[in-house]
Structure formats: C-alpha cells, structure tokens
Amino acid sequence: xxxxxxxxxxxxxxxxxxxxxxxxxxxxxxxxxxxxxxxxxxxxxxxxxxxxxxxxxxxxxxxxxxxxxxxxxxxxxxxxxxxxxxxxxxxxxxxxxxxxxxxxxxxxxxxxxxxxxxxxxxxxxxxxxxxxxxxxxxxxxxxxxxxxxxxxxxxxxxxxxxxxxxxxxxxxxxxxxxxxxxxxxxxxxxx
Amino acid sequence: xxxxxxxxxxxxxxxxxxxxxxxxxxxxxxxxxxxxxxxxxxxxxxxxxxxxxxxxxxxxxxxxxxxxxxxxxxxxxxxxxxxxxxxxxxxxxxxxxxxxxxxxxxxxxxxxxxxxxxxxxxxxxxxxxxxxxxxxxxxxxxxxxxxxxxxxxxxxxxxxxxxxxxxxxxxxxxxxxxxxxxxxxxxxxxxxxxxxxxxxxxxxxxxxxxxxxxxxxxxxxxxxxxxxxxxxxxxxxxxxxxxxxxxxxxxxxxxxxxxxxxxxxxxxxxxxxxxxxxxxxxxxxxxxxxxxxxxxxxxxxxxxxxxxxxxxxxxxxxxxxxxxxxxxxxxxxxxxxxxxxxxxxxxxxxxxxxxxxxxxxxxxxxxxxxxxxxxxxxxxxxxxxxxxxxxxxxxxxxxxxxxxxxxxxxxxxxxxxxxxxxxxxxxxxxxxxxxxxxxxxxxxxxxxxxxxxxxx
Numbered sequence: 001x002x003x004x005x006x007x008x009x010x011x012x013x014x015x016x017x018x019x020x021x022x023x024x025x026x027x028x029x030x031x032x033x034x035x036x037x038x039x040x041x042x043x044x045x046x047x048x049x050x051x052x053x054x055x056x057x058x059x060x061x062x063x064x065x066x067x068x069x070x071x072x073x074x075x076x077x078x079x080x081x082x083x084x085x086x087x088x089x090x091x092x093x094x095x096x097x098x099x100x101x102x103x104x105x106x107x108x109x110x111x112x113x114x115x116x117x118x119x120x121x122x123x124x125x126x127x128x129x130x131x132x133x134x135x136x137x138x139x140x141x142x143x144x145x146x147x148x149x150x151x152x153x154x155x156x157x158x159x160x161x162x163x164x165x166x167x168x169x170x171x172x173x174x175x176x177x178x179x180x181x182x183x184x185x186x187x188x189x190x191x
Numbered sequence: 192x193x194x195x196x197x198x199x200x201x202x203x204x205x206x207x208x209x210x211x212x213x214x215x216x217x218x219x220x221x222x223x224x225x226x227x228x229x230x231x232x233x234x235x236x237x238x239x240x241x242x243x244x245x246x247x248x249x250x251x252x253x254x255x256x257x258x259x260x261x262x263x264x265x266x267x268x269x270x271x272x273x274x275x276x277x278x279x280x281x282x283x284x285x286x287x288x289x290x291x292x293x294x295x296x297x298x299x300x301x302x303x304x305x306x307x308x309x310x311x312x313x314x315x316x317x318x319x320x321x322x323x324x325x326x327x328x329x330x331x332x333x334x335x336x337x338x339x340x341x342x343x344x345x346x347x348x349x350x351x352x353x354x355x356x357x358x359x360x361x362x363x364x365x366x367x368x369x370x371x372x373x374x375x376x377x378x379x380x381x382x383x384x385x386x387x388x389x390x391x392x393x394x395x396x397x398x399x400x401x402x403x404x405x406x407x408x409x410x411x412x413x414x415x416x417x418x419x420x421x422x423x424x425x426x427x428x429x430x431x432x433x434x435x436x437x438x439x440x441x442x443x444x445x446x447x448x449x450x451x452x453x454x455x456x457x458x459x460x461x462x463x464x465x466x467x468x469x470x471x472x473x474x475x476x477x478x479x480x481x482x483x484x485x486x487x488x489x490x491x492x493x494x495x496x497x498x499x500x501x502x503x504x505x506x507x508x509x510x511x512x513x514x515x516x517x518x519x520x521x522x523x524x525x526x527x528x529x530x531x532x533x534x535x536x537x538x539x540x541x542x543x544x545x546x547x548x549x550x551x552x553x554x555x556x557x558x559x560x561x562x563x564x565x566x567x568x569x570x571x572x573x574x575x576x577x578x579x580x581x582x583x584x585x586x587x588x589x590x591x592x593x594x595x596x597x598x599x600x601x602x603x604x605x606x607x608x609x610x611x612x613x614x615x616x617x618x619x620x621x622x623x624x625x626x627x628x629x630x631x632x633x634x635x636x637x638x639x640x641x642x643x644x645x646x647x
Contacts, residue, residue: 001370003404026405031417122393129393153404157370164403165395175403176395 002079003031005054007151008038008087008115009135011064012046016137020149022173023136023166029053032153034078038115038133039087040064062087062116075107079156080182084109088116088132094143095132101125110182111154111161117141120150120165122178129180131163138168159184297323304331309342311335318587319639321580321632329579330488333481336586337507339500351496358499362456365463369412373402419463422470426458429475437575439483450486453498454478457505471516476567478505480579511592515566530593531561537601541641545608553616560623564600568592572603572626580631584638595638602638 005027010016018024032054039062041047047067050057061070074085084107091099095117104112104125112130118141120134134150141147149168154161163178299317303309314335322329334340339354340347367375376399404413430451434440440454441447457478462470481504485497493500509516520526535557539546549555563571568585570578581599588595603626604611611619 001368026407030420031404122395124391124393155370155404160374162370162373163393164398164405166403166405175398175401177398177403178393178395180393 002033002156004034004036004078004083004154004156005032005151006036006038006113006131006133006154007136008133009040009062009118009139009141010046010137011040011042011135011139012137014042014064015139019137020168022168022171023149023151026166026173027053034058034076036074036076036083036085036113038062038085038113039070040115042066058085060085060087063089073103073107075109080159081111081156081161082109084112086112086114088114095119095121097123097125097130100130101128104128104130113152117143118147119144120148120152120167122163122165124180127183129161129163134167294323296320297325297328300328300332304328304335305344307344309335309344311342312589315587315589319584321635322583324576327488327490327493329583330484330490330493333484333582333586334500334504337504339504339507351500354503355496355499358460358502361460361464361502365460366456369402369404369416372412373399419459422462423455423459425472426455426462426470426475429472430454430458433475433479434575439486440479450482453486453501454482457482457498457502460502461506468513468517473567474505474509474516476570477509477512480570480575480582481505481508483575484579508586508592512566512568527562527566528558530565530597531557534561534565534597534600537597537641538604541601542605542608545604545611548612549604549619553614553619555616555619555623559620561600563624564603565596568596569599573628573631577628577631581635584635590642598638598641599634601641602634605641606634606637 010019012018019027029052034056035050035054035058037050037057037059039060041050041059042062042064043066047057047059058074058076059065059070060074061068061072072086072090076083076085084104086103086107088094088100091103091114093099100112100114100123103114110128112128114130114132115134117132118135118139119132121130121132123130131152133152135141135147136149136151138147138149151166153164153166155164159182161180161182163180165176165178167174167176296317300314300322303314303317314332318332318336322332331340335342339350341350401408402411402413406413408414431441433451433454438444438447440450454475458470458474461474478501482497482501485500485504486494488494488497514520514523514525515527515530517526521528523529535546535550538549550557568578569581572578573581584599585592585595604623606629607622607627610622614622
C-alpha cells in the first residue's frame with residue numbers, strides 16, 4: 001500500500017502565489033511515501049515545501065523551472081509498477097495521446113505522468129496508463145486561462161493501482177477515483 | 192493496630208540478609224496464625240539457637256541467589272517445630288534444580304489438573320507455593336487462574352476453539368490496511384470491461400463515502416489508519432526493546448522475529464479494540480511473560496495457539512490494572528497515584544519506622560520507585576525466571592493480583608530496611624530503583640506473612 005503523490009505546473013511565484021488552502025490542509029507529512037512532480041515549480045522554496053511532505057521527491061524539468069539541474073525525464077519503480085515522469089512540453093502536439101504513447105514506449109513504463117497542459121487527463125493505452133495531474137495551483141497555461149487546480153494520488157498495491165483525482169471545482173474539493181490493474185504477463189506484445 | 196516499634200518477628204536477623212539457599216516456602220509455617228506473637232515465637236525462637244551461616248547484616252553485597260548445597264541448619268528445627276501443611280517428607284533440598292518438593296508439587300498440580308472439574312481453591316493453594324517449570328504446567332495453570340480455561344475439563348477444547356477463532360477474526364478485521372478494506376467494500380468495481388478497449392479515456396468513478404487517502408474526516412478509514420500508524424510505530428519500537436537479553440524475544444533468529452510479530456499483533460489488536468486506553472508503554476512488558484510461558488508449552492497445539500491465548504489472558508490480566516495505564520485517572524481514586532499511596536499506607540502500618548525514614552526523613556517519594564513496580568507488575572525488577580515465580584503467586588492468590596502485588600512491594604521494602612534506614616535520599620533511591628536480586632521464595636514468604644499480620 002504505497003501512496004504516490006503526482007502533481008506539477010504550480011508556477012509559483014510567477015502565475016500563482018501558493019497551493020489552494022484546501023489542498024494544503026490535506027497534504028500533511030507522514031502519509032505519502034513518494035512524490036513525483038512533472039515540473040514548473042518554479043522556485044526552490046516549492047521544492048523545499050514538497051520535501052517536507054515526503055523525503056522521496058522526484059522532479060523533472062519544466063521550461064520555467066529556475067533550477068536547471070532537474071532531468072528531462074525520469075523513471076522509477078514502485079512496487080510492481082514502473083513509472084515514468086516528464087514535463088511534457090517536449091512532446092508535441094502537447095497533450096496528444098499517440099505522441100505521449102511514443103514517450104511511454106521509449107521509457108518503457110507502465111504509468112507515464114506528464115503535465116504542461118494544466119488539464120487533468122487519464123488515458124489507457126496498450127496496457128499502460130498516461131496521466132496528467134493538471135496544475136496543482138490552477139495557474140493559467142500556454143493554452144487556456146480556465147484551469148481548475150488538481151493533483152493525483154496513486155495508491156499502488158501489488159498489481160493494482162487506484163488513482164485518486166483531487167480537483168478544486170467552485171471552491172470545493174472533489175475526489176474521483178480510477179482503478180487500474182496491470183496485466184502480469186509480458187505487457188509489450190501489441191494487442 | 193498501629194505498631195509503635197518493630198514487631199519481634201521483623202527484628203530477627205532473618206530479614207536483614209537474604210538466605211542464599213533455595214528455600215522451600217512450605218518449610219515455614221504457612222498456616223495463618225491468629226495473633227502476631229505466636230508467629231513471632233514460632234519463627235524467632237528456633238533461629239536463636241543454631242549457628243546460622245548468614246553473612247553479617249553489615250555486609251553490603253547480597254549473596255547471589257544460587258542453589259547450592261549450603262543449607263541453613265536452623266531449617267531442620269523449624270521443620271520439626273512447625274506444622275507442615277504439605278505432603279513433603281524430605282527435609283533436604285537437593286543441590287540440583289529439581290528437588291523432591293518440586294516433584295511432589297508437580298505431581299500435586301498434575302493430579303489437580305487431570306481432574307474432571309478443577310478445584311480452584313486447591314489449585315490456588317498449590318500454585319501459590321510456586322509452579323514448577325516443566326511439563327507445561329505453568330501454562331495451563333495460568334490459563335485456568337486467569338479464567339481463560341473453564342474449570343470443567345470437558346469444555347476446554349470447545350472454549351479454546353471458540354476463543355482462537357475469535358482472535359483470528361479480530362486480526363483479519365483490524366489488521367487490514369485501507370486499500371484492502373476499500374477493495375472488499377466494492378468487489379464489483381474492477382470489472383473486465385476496462386480491458387476491452389486498448390486505449391482511450393479511463394473511466395472515472397465516484398469515490399464512495401468520501402473515502403480517499405487524504406481524507407481528514409473523523410470516520411474515514413484512511414484517517415484512522417494514519418492515526419493508528421503512530422500507535423503501531425510506538426508498539427513496534429517497544430516490542431523491539433522487550434527483553435533484549437533473551438534469545439526468545441530479540442535476536443536475529445527467525446524465531447525471535449516471529450515472536451516479536453506476534454507480540455506486535457496482540458498489542459495492535461488490543462489497542463484497536465480499546466480506543467479508550469489504546470497502547471501505553473509498559474503493556475509489552477506485561478504481555479511478554481504470558482506469551483513466553485504459553486509459547487514454551489511442550490504441547491504442540493497449545494504452543495501454536497500461544498498468540499491467541501496470550502491475547503485473551505493479557506486482556507484478563509490487564510483488566511485489574513487498566514486504570515494504572517489511563518493518564519486521566521492518575522489522580523483519581525482508582526489511578527496509579529492512589530495505588531501508590533495505598534502501598535505507602537501499607538508500609539506505614541507494618542513498619543512505621545521505615546515508612547517515616549523513607550517518606551519524611553529522606554523524602555523518597557514512593558512514586559520514584561513504586562510506579563514501575565506496580566504498573567509493570569515487578570517484571571523489570573527481577574530477572575525473568577524470578578518474575579515468573581512472582582507472577583505465580585500474584586495470579587494464584589485469592590485476594591487478587593493487586594492486593595498481592597502491594598504486599599510483595601511492601602515485603603521488598605522491608606527486606607532491605609537495614610540499608611534503607613542507613614541511607615540517604617540518593618542511596619535509597621538508587622537501591623530501590625535497582626532492587627538487588629534476592630531469594631524470591633523468601634520474598635514471597637515475607638509478603639505472605641504481611642497478610643496474616645494485616646491489621647483490619
């Protein structure tokens with residue numbers, strides 16, 4: 001039962017001052033085992049804050065990040081799942097499933113987490129999952145101003161992952177969940 | 192009646208040092224005497240005559256508790272004088288561990304246990320003299336004394352089966368993590384329909400009852416799980432520290448690991464079932480002897496179910512002492528402070544001089560030493576084997592474990608009275624917090640004498 005927090009595109013301080021208070025009250029240290037961040041934090045203070053939530057923090061570089069040392073992509077294995085992380089501005093067209101699927105095959109991961117579009121999406125593609133946690137602060141994106149703050153919490157348990165989607169809609173936190181089960185056999189034969 | 196001076200029987204050299212021989216309790220008269228004077232006469236008189244190979248009272252070091260061939264000569268006269276209420280004939284304790292007294296007690300206990308309906312009074316009487324270590328007798332006797340096994344032998348197997356399955360159920364319900372709970376609640380959630388499409392949007396579904404991992408709601412299973420995590424961590428830490436010197440509990444062997452896991456599970460289940468008291472540091476020390484005794488039962492079936500049995504016996508044992516662990520009750524009439532003051536009062540009744548010296552002259556607040564004695568039922572004051580012996584008496588005494596405990600604590604104080612009277616705050620505190628190892632049978636004998644002396 002491993003809890004993994006996926007969030008990104010906070011754009012603090014340029015486009016947003018802070019996480020919404022309702023999100024902040026929920027994110028307390030001690031509950032989450034890993035944090036993966038798609039990028040565009042943008043400053044070190046945000047990284048420090050995320051580090052207080054959980055010491056195991058993974059970040060990839062977004063185009064506005066002030067720290068240039070973050071990698072472009074990152075992969076990690078949690079339980080039975082391989083996760084891939086990338087900001088997503090490198091993958092064009094932005095937010096396109098097929099292009100992201102290419103990246104997923106390239107990184108050879110079961111769950112690919114990207115951002116940049118500031119819109120939550122969750123796709124299933126060929127025995128893998130592509131998730132976009134959206135923007136945790138609701139900052140405007142290159143595409144649109146109409147952004148709801150959102151982030152994703154994954155509960156990885158064996159071959160199953162339950163993806164909880166937290167969105168702030170009209171000032172209220174709405175939680176949905178998505179169930180996904182990984183097929184245990186070889187996952188890369190084209191169906 | 193309040194004694195102004197020390198009673199005669201207390202004044203004998205018998206109490207100033209601990210005998211270094213394995214005393215048999217029943218060698219001294221255990222029959223309750225109606226007046227103190229007769230008891231004093233019975234004991235003090237024979238002591239005066241023979242040469243007693245006792246190290247002088249001034250000797251600071253206590254002779255270690257060893258079973259040697261060195262015997263007290265005066266024991267023989269006492270045997271002839273007092274009425275022996277045991278069936279023993281043999282006077283001499285053999286140097287080896289198992290003496291004829293042990294064997295006869297073992298025989299008595301086995302006879303008692305094999306009866307169809309166990310006579311509790313008889314059982315308590317024999318058990319209070321000490322239970323021999325072999326043949327799994329202690330395990331069965333403790334279970335009977337704690338009310339886990341019914342007196343009627345025929346019901347044992349059904350009772351045991353019932354209780355063990357109950358425990359298994361507790362474990363299944365309470366030790367599940369929230370992921371499994373949510374999965375169980377919605378069995379039909381993950382269907383195969385999602386497998387039909389190889390790509391496309393994943394369907395989102397509603398979260399039931401607002402149950403999500405970051406939920407801050409009081410009734411949320413996730414929130415409760417995280418709150419329990421603190422307690423579980425505390426339990427884990429304490430279990431790892433239980434009896435670090437014993438291979439059974441700590442060490443690298445898988446045996447130790449599985450024992451620790453069992454202790455942990457028991458304490459976690461207890462904490463979850465008792466939200467009022469949860470887990471308090473020290474409960475692991477009370478559980479440890481129970482589990483040890485039950486696990487080392489030579490009967491395989493009993494040993495395998497040691498965890499479940501320990502759980503119920505632990506609950507039963509703790510029920511008399513629960514209030515000591517509840518912080519809110521500290522200052523109430525049932526809390527630990529009141530028990531400590533009872534001990535103090537007890538000491539005052541039996542040995543006013545010592546009481547005065549401790550509390551008023553040297554200002555040794557009984558809380559400094561008695562707290563650990565009482566809450567942990569003396570498990571930390573003596574070595575493991577001795578504490579098992581003390582527990583035999585605690586559990587078998589018809590007055591109840593708490594009363595017996597107070598008497599034993601009072602006896603502990605009285606036994607070192609010479610050193611206490613001679614010491615100041617620092618030395619007294621040091622002595623009481625590191626109680627010297629002593630002859631346990633002797634200690635229990637004194638404690639028993641306090642009962643017959645109790646002024647009511």
